[in-house]
Amino acid sequence: MDGFAALGFPHCIGAVDGCHLRIRIPTGRAAEFMNRHRYCSVLLQGTVDHTGRFIDAEIGWSGKNHDALVFRNSDLFKAMDAGVFVPGNPSVTLCGVGVPALLVADSAYPIRPWLMRPYGRPRNARHRRFNRALSRVRTVVERGLDGWKRDGVACSPGWTFRWKMSITW
Secondary structure, three states: OHHHHHOOOOOEEEEEEEEEEEOOOOOOOHHHHEOOOOOEEEEEEEEEOOOOOEEEEEEEEEOOOOHHHHHHOOHHHHHHHHOOOOOOOOEEEEOOEEEEOEEEOOOOOOOEOOEEOOOOOOOOHHHHHHHHHHHHHHHHHHHHHHHHHHHOOOOOOOOOEEEOOOOOO
């Protein structure tokens, strides 16, 4: 959490985002994997710490799906909702409000008490500052996913890979 605090986002444990990994066009099944960019892919949803190290990943959903669907069905989402992803479920009180450990994401992700996303239409300077701070923090996950996008992945559709890691806090 201290690493994200130094980046301007206290009590944050990770940044989450998704990307499309290009796959070979599956015979007779292209429509199942065709994404909005008009190529066949599977989705990688990655969550990284402040250094860009992956702390959670989901790989294998069809590129036809939206990031929010993958996220809502992930073990990470369920664990954060249950308050068990971070051992001890630490919280802080800010302005009289209990704040759980936080994740940051872009506007494609659903609003949750533990998920910070940008204001869709910032109405004042405070909203704009928040959006700038959130954008700076989110760059760690974008950099982490860039390597996967650049290097690609050789896999067949129907291959599902769930990568789980044990994190020591």
